[in-house]
Amino acid sequence: MEEGESLITVGTTKVNQLMDMVAQYGAAFAAKILAAIAFWVIGRWLIGFAVGLVQKALGRQKVDPTVLRYVGNFITVTLNILLVIGILGYFGVQTTTFAALIAAVGLAIGMAWSGLLANMAAGGFIIVLRPFKVGDFICAGGVTGTVTEIGLFVTAINTPDNVLTLVGNNKIFSDNIQNFSHNAFRRVDLVAQLSGATDWKAAVALLKQRITAIDNVLATPAVDVEILEFNLVGPVLAVRPYCHTDHYWQVYFDSNKVIKDALGEAGFPAPMAAQTVIVQQAAG
DSSP: OHHHHHHHHHHHHHHHHHHHHHHHHHHHHHHHHHHHHHHHHHHHHHHHHHHHHHHHHHHHTTOOHHHHHHHHHHHHHHHHHHHHHHHHHHTTOOHHHHHHHHHHHHHHHHHHTHHHHHHHHHHHHHHHHOSOOTTOEEEETTEEEEEEEEOSSEEEEEOTTSOEEEEEHHHHHTSOEEETTSSSOEEOOEEEEOOTTSOHHHHHHHHHHHHHTSTTOOSSSOOEEEEEEEOSSOEEEEEEOEEOGGGHHHHHHHHHHHHHHHHHHTTOOOOOOOOOOOOOOOOO
């Protein structure tokens, strides 16, 4: 009996030691988990605070909003990566090995994500070369609209029909870029079809006078109204007022209305296609 009792006592002791060990390691692991969560929350708050300080400092220097957003995104991504590496190091993960692993995996991912990295590089060139900025009305990458943000990888463009479109920076930078907001004014290109029987000089003078009076049409440069071409109906006039980009469509539509109303009220004949038919009767 004494030998059996001794075995039971030894077994109980080992179980208790095992339970104590599990409890000890479990408590240590739970403490590390809680500490990692605390580090993550505090680290994220500090990152946001630091980025805010940098953006405020640059804002006081009147740095362009486009640069502010780009710098803020870059700092946020970099500090988040450092925070993750720091938390892993706290858990005992060898950060040097982890960095080497990142470098090895990064090469493979870089080849697979070459387009993403190209977008990031193109975003940097856009910031440096500044072909456009936030608020400009552009046509780039096959999309026309107002730039709302230039990010690390994509540029956000709000189209005239109020659709937010994200275009890869590399696609924008490798394609033609039209910046309609860069110059102080732009030209509106319209045409007016006249009848062959119309006094075109009178029509030109009338349209110049009426279109110049449209709201937001610039006096300088003056409105251009000239003969563009001829067709079977008659001469075609090129009607070209100038205005600021913000007023383009208002001037466009108002000019079309003026062309229609002015020519009709002046009594000019309506342009209609006409054909002359010659009938010859056979002799006999």
